[in-house]
Amino acid sequence: MLTSLTNKSVIVTGGTKGIGKGIAGVFTTLGARVCVIGRNAHDGAAAVEALRGSGGIATFCRGDVTQQRDMEAAVATAVEAFGGIDILCANAGIFPPTPLEEMSERAWDDVFATNLKGMLFSIQAALPHLKHSTAGRIVLTSSITGPLTGYPGWSHYGATKAGMLGFMRTAALELARFKITINAVLPGNVLTDGVRDLGQAYINTMTASIPLKRLGTVEEIGHAVAFFASEEAGFITGQTLVVDGGQTLPESPQALAG
Numbered sequence: 478m479l480t481s482l483t484n485k486s487v488i489v490t491g492g493t494k495g496i497g498k499g500i501a502g503v504f505t506t507l508g509a510r511v512c513v514i515g516r517n518a519h520d521g522a523a524a525v526e527a528l529r530g531s532g533g534i535a536t537f538c539r540g541d542v543t544q545q546r547d548m549e550a551a552v553a554t555a556v557e558a559f560g561g562i563d564i565l566c567a568n569a570g571i572f573p574p575t576p577l578e579e580m581s582e583r584a585w586d587d588v589f590a591t592n593l594k595g596m597l598f599s600i601q602a603a604l605p606h607l608k609h610s611t612a613g614r615i616v617l618t619s620s621i622t623g624p625l626t627g628y629p630g631w632s633h634y635g636a637t638k639a640g641m642l643g644f645m646r647t648a649a650l651e652l653a654r655f656k657i658t659i660n661a662v663l664p665g666n667v668l669t670d671g672v673r674d675l676g677q678a679y680i681n682t683m684t685a686s687i688p689l690k691r692l693g694t695v696e697e698i699g700h701a702v703a704f705f706a707s708e709e710a711g712f713i714t715g716q717t718l719v720v721d722g723g724q725t726l727p728e729s730p731q732a733l734a735g
């Protein structure tokens with residue numbers, strides 16, 4: 478049980494749904510105060526209602542991570558509500574499948590704008606406040622897709638998720654003098670609205686390819702994020718943690734069968 482997260486101020490981008498909502502739920506359960514950020518105010522209100530309904534302290538700030546001013550305004554609202562920021566979870570991301578031969582400039586740019594530029598804007602907006610924390614933390618939601626594996630249709634997505642790790646390794650060096658750590662969780666397939674949108678056939682295929690024979694839960698990703706965000710993980714920076722039910726392990730169908 479991580480005790481050091483009590484009363485910490487946390488921002489979760491893309492915290493209104495899916496993995497981000499799971500991360501937010503783990504943090505509020507551990508006694509942290511959480512601001513979730515997303516574009517859809519209805520989803521934001523529903524997420525806050527659910528978090529508060531479980532006894533958590535939570536608020537919503539509307540914001541688009543691709544817009545620098547949105548992120549500055551959202552962070553300012555969170556600071557006003559909580560008095561500072563200790564932990565930033567840069568989680569917002571999109572994964573619209575697009576085959577390489579059909580990849581338009583727009584499709585490429587959209588994924589890069591949300592997944593990479595959005596991460597940068599979130600960090601830049603939060604950084605002045607993280608510097609004031611006694612244990613500033615940044616945790617990125619990357620993926621197995623890109624850093625470790627490939628999947629047809631996700632060349633742009635994989636490039637952004639691998640790019641997040643390249644960014645992280647230099648950021649870890651630049652942020653060390655402020656005693657801020659930055660680490661990344663690499664989820665495998667996790668059951669979220671975004672994954673449900675890919676269809677039941679995709680979910681069935683993924684389930685069969687995971688040694689533990691199920692998709693992950695959003696809370697299982699949240700627990701990994703909470704570890705990196707804790708004071709207990711204070712000597713870890715620039716590192717990754719794969720949370721994938723063993724999906725990246727088998728070398729062959731025989732190996733998967735066990």
Ligand code: NAP
Pocket residue numbers: 490491492493494495496497514515516517518520540541542543568569570571572591595618619620621663664665666667668669670671672
């Ligand atoms: P999801 O269910 O589609 O939720 C995405 C969240 O991000 C929503 O809260 C959405 O809210 C927000 N978001 C999207 N674009 C945004 C923008 N421009 N500005 C602000 N918020 C934005 O997706 P998910 O499956 O939970 O994925 C979350 C993260 O985990 C992503 O980075 C994804 O790459 C990563 N991941 C997911 C899986 C998986 O299996 N699910 C696996 C590996 C990695 P609004 O639409 O209201 O803005």
